[in-house]
Amino acid sequence: MSHDAQVYVKSETEFNYIKQKRRKDMRGQITTFAIMIFFTLIAFTAVAADFSKYLIAPVILLLAVVQVILQLFYFMHMSEKNHNVPMYFLFVGAFFGFITILTFLTIIWWG
Amino acid sequence: MDLNKKYTPQTWPDHPEQVTMEGKNKFLGFWLFLGGETVLFASLFATYLALKNKGPSGMEFSTQTLFELPLVFIMTMILLTSSLTSVYAMYHMKNHNFKGMQLWLGITVVLGLAFLALEIYEFNHYVHLGFNYSQSAFSSAFFTLVGTHGIHVVVGLVWIILLIVRNAKRGFSLYNAPKYYTASLYWHFIDVVWVFIFTVVYLMGVVG
Missing domain, CATH: 1.20.5 (Single alpha-helices involved in coiled-coils or other helix-helix interfaces)
Known part of the structure; x- marks a missing residue:
């Protein structure tokens, strides 16, 4: 019984709407990915450029935290409801x- | 009700992973597990930070002399990309495109294997230099932290490969959708941990 589910058939309009919405969400995911790559590049460049460690350490830690938040909220869907x-x-x-x-x-x- | 009931894109639910009671339980239980994993990795990070560059007298290794950024950079890019490919897999799952999902998960597995190969190369290189597991408190803490992450990559790969193979002929059902979903969450979590490893262990190690 634990696998029971009601079957609901979407109308053509509903189906097209949700498809569009998913495509839009996926574009958002790619933007998230671009930001994550960008942050990674900044972090590695900052270290390679050999700035003061008292400047670099807090900056790269902050970048890591933001990157993890993006990963959790978008890639792992924590921003959606029911989470x-x-x-x-x-x-x-x-x-x-x-x-x-x-x-x-x-x-x-x-x- | 038949577990293997076939759906069409029109009847496939919006959140197939959370329709059944089984799926809901898997979803919640898996997030609880990830909370526990967070504590596990935090304690390994704490140990590493406390023992970094420390050990018996006459230590010839330090984070500055040991780590090489180009290799870590490539590993980071590979794992980050594999995170995106598993997002694509879940996108296809929601669209009820089984072949698309299997293909993107296959790409994820290939990227994961590449990451693993580079990590094995890196560890092997360190051991050849004499920086082995029992060399110092620092080396033990380093290998335990990064190695535990590596084992998670292995587990994730085996998990995803088994899912791909086991369900190859079954197609989608509300029975296997939660399984795919939790596997992708696990893979993202591996990337979350790696973000902290490349920042705290490698980048801050090179900075000193």
Whole structure:
């Protein structure tokens, strides 16, 4: 019974509309990909250009965070509705991950 | 109801991965698993950051002398592109184009294999230099973090290949749509982890 589903036949108009919408969404995905590639290029160029490490480190970390947010919200569809619980799971995981990293960095070498 | 009931593009649901109770459970359960994976990788990152460039006295290796950016750059581009190809696969799944989806997943697998080959080459190169798993605290932390990611790539590849082969003659059903969807989520997550690895391990390692 767990695989039951109602069958709904789309009308021609509905079908064409959803097809158009998907094509538009896919164009958005390609834009997201272009931005991600661009950020990666900036990060690698900044390191290769040998700027001060106090400038580079925060910039490339920020680029990484933005890139991951794009990946999660667009490639993994977290921006679509019906994703509240997945967001909760992932952000709780990220929160505990952040605490772990903070602890290891401070407890071991700052004391 | 028959699990292998055939659909047409007109009857195929908008979100085939979440129509059945089974699909909904897979979707939620898989995101919970990804939350757990986040904690796993965070603890490995924490260990690596704490032990980076540290070890017994007389250490001849450091992140600055070891890492080579061109190789990491190529690996990054390959994995990022494979993430886009699996988005294409899911696009075709929503459009009920089975051949298109199988083809794009096949491309994803090829890119994943290329990434894996480069990673094996890289590890092999380090071991030849004398930077092996038990060389220092730094080397253990490095290989554990990057190697765990590599194992995830292997698991993802095996998973996707099995899906492609097992369902080749079946076509779409509401039974296998959630399976494809979770596999693609897993593949994206592998890329999410890699974004932090190339930034925190390689780029910040080269910067010092």
